[in-house]
Amino acid sequence: MGRPYGLLRAGFPYLKCLSMRRTTNFPIDIALGKEGRLYIMCRSDGTAMIRKYTVDDEDLGTIGGYGQGPGQFTWPVTIISDSEENLYVSDEFLHRIVAFNSKGEHIGTWGEHGIDAGQLNGPAGIAFDAEENLYVVDSLGHRVQKFTKDGKFLLGWGSYGDGEGEFQMPWGVAVDELGDVYIVDWRNDRVQKFTADGDFLFEFGKSGSGNGEFNRPAGIDVDLHGDIYVADPGNDRIQLFNAEGRYVQKFLGDATLSKVSLAYMMTNASPNRMRDMADLEPQKYLRKPKSVTVSDDGLMFVPDNGCYRVQVYQKQAVPLTEQEFSPPLRSVTLHQE
Amino acid sequence: MSGNDIALMAHLMRRAGFGTTRAELEAYLEKGYENVVDELVHPERGTPIDEDILQRYFGGEGAYVGIWIYRMLNSRCPLQEKMALFWHHVFATGLSKNEHILASSNQIDMFRRVGMGKMRDILLELSKDPAMIFWLDNNDNRKGEPNENYGRELLELFSLGVGNYTEEDIKNCARAFTGWTFGQPIPLYPHGYYTPSFMFVEEEHDDGEKNFLGHTGNLNGDDIINIIVEQPACARFICRHLYNFFVADEPQVPSWNVTPPNDADAIETLADAFMASDGDISHVLSILFNSDFFKAARFMKVKSPTELVTGIVKLVGTYQRPEPGMGKYAGATQLMGQKLLDPPTVEGWHTGKEWIDGGLLTSRVNFAVREVSDASKPGIQDIITRLKSNGNSLSPEEFVDKCLELAGPVEVGDTTHQYLTQFAEADGALNFEDDDAAAENQARIVSLLQLIVASREYQFA
Numbered sequence: 001m002g003r004p005y006g007l008l009r010a011g012f013p014y015l016k017c018l019s020m021r022r023t024t025n026f027p028i029d030i031a032l033g034k035e036g037r038l039y040i041m042c043r044s045d046g047t048a049m050i051r052k053y054t055v056d057d058e059d060l061g062t063i064g065g066y067g068q069g070p071g072q073f074t075w076p077v078t079i080i081s082d083s084e085e086n087l088y089v090s091d092e093f094l095h096r097i098v099a100f101n102s103k104g105e106h107i108g109t110w111g112e113h114g115i116d117a118g119q120l121n122g123p124a125g126i127a128f129d130a131e132e133n134l135y136v137v138d139s140l141g142h143r144v145q146k147f148t149k150d151g152k153f154l155l156g157w158g159s160y161g162d163g164e165g166e167f168q169m170p171w172g173v174a175v176d177e178l179g180d181v182y183i184v185d186w187r188n189d190r191v192q193k194f195t196a197d198g199d200f201l202f203e204f205g206k207s208g209s210g211n212g213e214f215n216r217p218a219g220i221d222v223d224l225h226g227d228i229y230v231a232d233p234g235n236d237r238i239q240l241f242n243a244e245g246r247y248v249q250k251f252l253g254d255a256t257l258s259k260v261s262l263a264y265m266m267t268n269a270s271p272n273r274m275r276d277m278a279d280l281e282p283q284k285y286l287r288k289p290k291s292v293t294v295s296d297d298g299l300m301f302v303p304d305n306g307c308y309r310v311q312v313y314q315k316q317a318v319p320l321t322e323q324e325f326s327p328p329l330r331s332v333t334l335h336q337e
Numbered sequence: 338m339s340g341n342d343i344a345l346m347a348h349l350m351r352r353a354g355f356g357t358t359r360a361e362l363e364a365y366l367e368k369g370y371e372n373v374v375d376e377l378v379h380p381e382r383g384t385p386i387d388e389d390i391l392q393r394y395f396g397g398e399g400a401y402v403g404i405w406i407y408r409m410l411n412s413r414c415p416l417q418e419k420m421a422l423f424w425h426h427v428f429a430t431g432l433s434k435n436e437h438i439l440a441s442s443n444q445i446d447m448f449r450r451v452g453m454g455k456m457r458d459i460l461l462e463l464s465k466d467p468a469m470i471f472w473l474d475n476n477d478n479r480k481g482e483p484n485e486n487y488g489r490e491l492l493e494l495f496s497l498g499v500g501n502y503t504e505e506d507i508k509n510c511a512r513a514f515t516g517w518t519f520g521q522p523i524p525l526y527p528h529g530y531y532t533p534s535f536m537f538v539e540e541e542h543d544d545g546e547k548n549f550l551g552h553t554g555n556l557n558g559d560d561i562i563n564i565i566v567e568q569p570a571c572a573r574f575i576c577r578h579l580y581n582f583f584v585a586d587e588p589q590v591p592s593w594n595v596t597p598p599n600d601a602d603a604i605e606t607l608a609d610a611f612m613a614s615d616g617d618i619s620h621v622l623s624i625l626f627n628s629d630f631f632k633a634a635r636f637m638k639v640k641s642p643t644e645l646v647t648g649i650v651k652l653v654g655t656y657q658r659p660e661p662g663m664g665k666y667a668g669a670t671q672l673m674g675q676k677l678l679d680p681p682t683v684e685g686w687h688t689g690k691e692w693i694d695g696g697l698l699t700s701r702v703n704f705a706v707r708e709v710s711d712a713s714k715p716g717i718q719d720i721i722t723r724l725k726s727n728g729n730s731l732s733p734e735e736f737v738d739k740c741l742e743l744a745g746p747v748e749v750g751d752t753t754h755q756y757l758t759q760f761a762e763a764d765g766a767l768n769f770e771d772d773d774a775a776a777e778n779q780a781r782i783v784s785l786l787q788l789i790v791a792s793r794e795y796q797f798a
Contacts, residue, residue, distance in 0.1 A: 020527035026396050044397030045664050074661050075394070093661055169393075186393070216389050233392070261527035271524035278521040282531055288392070305396070307528040 003177065003226050003243070006325030010316040012240070014254035015299070018057050018310040020261040027051075027303035029219060029291040030310060031079040031087060033102060039063070039087055040303060040310065041079040048073045050087065052104070055299075055312070057259040063087070063104035068094060071106030077124045078172070078219070078291070082132050082149065090123040092139060097123065097151065110151030115141055118153030125173035125184065125219065129196065135173050135181055142167045144183055144198070157198030162188050164200040172220035172231070172291065182220055182228060189214040191230060191245070204245030209235050212247035219291025225317065229300065233288040238302055253286035255304065255311050286311065342366060344746050346373070348635045351798045352583050353377050353626060354415030355647035358654050359719055359743060374626045378619040380414035380453065394659035398530055401442040402677045403663030406670075409647045410656055416622070420452040421445050422643060423582050425677070427575075428463055428495055429685035430472045432678045437522070439530035440468040441678045456575060456616030460496060460562045467519035467533035473683070476518040478511060480543040485511040490683055492565070499594040501570035502550065509547040514558045516542030566616045569608065576607035576621065583625060585637040586689030603630040636748055636797040639692045642673035644798055645701055649708045649790065652744060654716025672700045693796065705790035712779045720744070721782055729770045733761035740785050749794045757788055 019027075019040070026044040033039060036055040042048065052060035064071050075093035082088070085102035096111030097120075111120045122140035129135065133154060134147045143158030144167075158167050168187030175181050179196040190205040205214045215234025222228050226243030238251040257265065265272055287306025294300050298315035346365050350357045354377075357365065365373050376383065386408055395404050409418045425445060432441045444466050451462050463469055464487075470476050473487035488511030492502045502510075518541070522533040547556045550564050565571050577598055581587035584603065588596045598604045606628065607621055614620040625631055640648065646669050650656055656663065670677060674697050680686055693701070709717060720743045724731065727739060737757045741747045749757070761767075764781055768774055789795060 021525065021529055028396075045395060045400035045403060045661065047397075187389070216392070234389075255528070257527065264527055268526065271526055274521060274524040278523045278531075280523060283523050283528060287529070304528075309528055 003224065004319030005322050006320035007225055007227075007242075008318040008320055008324075009248070010318060012249065012251070012300070012313055012315050014256075015312045015314045016057075017255045017258040017261070018055070018312060019051070019053065019059075019258055019308065020264060021308040023059055023260065023308075024051050024053070024303075024310070025308055026305055027308070027310060028077065028305060029079045030293050030301050030303050031081040032293060032295050032301070033081055033085045037085070037102070038301070038310075039079055039081065041076050041089065043073075043076050048076050050079060050089070050100070050104075053310075059260070061104070063100055064089070064098070064106070070109060071098060071100065073098060078126045080126055080128060082128060088126060088134065088149070090126045090136065092122045092124050095120040095123060097126065097134070097136070099149075108150065117156055118145065118147075120145075122169075124171045127173045127175045127181075129175045129179055129181075130177070135175060137170045137173045137183060139169050139171060139186070142169065144170070144173065144181070144194075155197065157194070158183075164203070165192070165194070165198070167192075171218045174220045174222045174228075176222040176226060177224055182222060184217045184220045184230065186216055186218065189217065191217070191220065191228065191241075193245070202245060204241060205230075211250065212239065212241070214239075218289075219293075221292050221294045223294045223298065223315070224296055225319075227294075227315075229292045229294055231289045231292045231302075233290050233305065236286050236288060238286070238289060238292050238300070251286070251300075251302065251311075251313060253284050253302075253304065253311060254313075255284045255286075255307065255309065258309060261309075283307075342370070343742075344635065344748070345370060345632060347745055348632070349373065349377075349626060350415070351644070351648065352631075352638075353419060353622075355409045355419065355644065356651035358651055358657075358716060359723070371627060374623060377414075377416040377626070378453065378623045380417040383414045385414065386412050390659060395663070398438045398442065400664060401438060401445075402667035403665075405442075405445060405677065406643075406647060406650075406666045407656060407659070407663050409643070410650055411658075417449055417453065420618070420622075421448040423579070424448040424452050424459070426582065426680070426685040426688075427578050428469065429680035429683055430466075430468050431680055431682075435468055435471045437468070437471075437525075437530060437533070438678070440471070440522075440533055443532060444468040445678070453619045453622070454617070455566075456571070456611070456618060457562055457566045459618070460491075460565065461559065463495070464491070464514065464517060464558050464562065465535035467522075467535060470517065470519055470535075475514055478515050478517070479541040480512075480515050483508070483511045483515060483543070487511070488514055491561075494590065494683060496565045496574060497568060497570045498574040498590075501568065501574075506549055509549045509556070510561050512543040512545070512547055513549070513556045513561045516540070517558055569612065572608035572611035572616070573604060575616075576611055577604050579607060579621060579625060580604055581688065583622075584631050585634045586639060589687050589689075589691065590684055600630055603628065606630075636794065638798045639689050639796055640798045641686070641688065641692060642670040642675035642701070643677065645673065645796070646670050646704065648798075649705050652716050652790075653708050653711070653714040654719060655714055657715075669700075669704050673697055673704070698796075701796065702791045705795065706787045709786045709790055710783060712783050717783065717786070720786070721779060724767065724782065725769045729768065731767040731769075733766065734758055736761045736767045736781075737785065740782065740789060744786060744789050747789055747792070747795060749789075749792055753792050753794055757785065757792075760788060761785060 024040050027040045028043045029041040031039040038053040040051040048066040050063035073091045076089050078090045087100045089098045095113035099108040123136050124139040125137035127135050142160040145156035146154040167185050171186040172184035181194045183192050189207040192203045193201040219231040228241040230239050240248045289302050290305050300313040302311045412418050474484045475487040478484040489507045516538040519533040520536045523531040610621045610624040
């Protein structure tokens, strides 16, 4: 893809569901690997692990585990992968970043708890830029910091507040292909966009449940069209915004049974009967999704935190040239051509 | 302010809440006793706990009990949580039967929401609660084939008490609740718990004439509840429960029909308030906490495991903000005989002295001693700082009295006081002049606090 002049949005259909309870309990984030590999970060009270998975619903085992030792996590928030498929995980309780290779071997840990520049205080969202430097959202420090992959501090900005460039317990971060940085300002119910060095560009969102509004937004991603995806767990949805931050649509969930779920249900007569007695509509909905990750080929992966699964959607959009996309209109219109 | 003021406020907050940090206790004292009671019985005027923070940091249905304990520790409306615990005890519903933690936790949330309102509303919500419906089989209660389990317990254990209704009343009560069930929730696998919701199935409801406590007609569940809450027996029964929970230990509930209350006048006072206010629980609680019989009841109740655990955690000052590991406190109360969300029977937990036997006492003492063993915890550090503020040196007796004061105040008998003083005297005065003695002092303070929380008196609220 690549950022087009315009976009004909053909649709964004639900594609499939992955995994189930027991395999991916309380998925909080997902990282995309190569050849269809996925790394699903799971977190609940007293439990944490990375579940290695595939887009074909195959379980490839686990990486890491709950604890405070090397290669363990206590309160993991975000998982991302670099160009070599090494994995980086933020831990907001241990105030550190933990790294693994794709085989699951622990290859490093860094981070020192504190409030000085380069120290971490509740690291939540993390994202690479094109040079694979790491932006880290310091949730309890109400700021953003940039590090090299091995933890050397480069720069930072932000302070507590609700003005431009200020944050209240920010959560997610994304970096677009142009290097601009998007921060989810959790308690302020908004997203702020900055240049790579932290100059404020614009913001969007406010508190509420209407379209384009947020109830404590969490994770964020940006695709190659510049479209912005924001997890809105308080409203049980993902919201899609265009590159200017204008609301486009929302995803409430469309889940069907995953391959592994179907196999499970075929061996369990009792829940099959109960399902037959139940109103099944709620099963399709997202519950408290805390992150969203979009692949370069337009697959949107939503770790469905309260439903122990991942919902996958496929973006269908046609890039438009200047000839195919008329100039911006100053006002809305009722003209029909 | 007098020592008695402090002791009385600490008493109020042990009973109406889950204890306090010293700083909280002092803040309450500034407000004055009656104002604090007024604040406690009106949680709607206060600032609720930050639900967003709970959502952000704690996750998973299995964490519910840990989160509930976090609420007990940090709610700015602690009586609301205490009343949720109270109704959980009175309307005991066991997770072991329904195995649906979302249904059980929703019930606790319901108690939090309505538990300080009118008795009529509380019983109506209870009768529509899926966890209760399943617990007492009202989902099997149908026209022509009634299941009387819920109807019986509603009268016997939830509202009137034995001796205040007939077997015929039970049968008619059960008929009135036919068709009160819930919609089948989507099963746990593969995608988690789904909330069951109350459902009235008209074709399963018995529309025939019923006779209940002197009333005749086509009575339904709502009518039954309206009749129940107008009964003086309901007022006396619920108020005896409130007395047992908040004031002083009563005999176990099954004996109430043959054993008069320990303080019949107090129960009548509360019951009068109940009847005069149309069953307004907040009003009854206000009367209770402002009464002389409540104020005189210091340390006359054995702490429940939940009270012991939360009181100790308050004392050591941890978990004032989200941290991992709340689940261990759920495990601790269970080890002491109170598995939250899963009372042993529909009678709830047996209270008072039955909270304690040899094994359970060991669990209680071990827990308390272990929790205060870490001098780095903020509550212990606060005690050390406050001890230092009393001068450069404390005599052994001053050392004991100050620690008893700062740990509660805890009121101990002469024998306990004598043992504590003997312990303190072994190393002489507590001397803060010498910085080198800081580590030694810290160890001595921790040891003395461990002895205090291990004392017989500390088992009482």
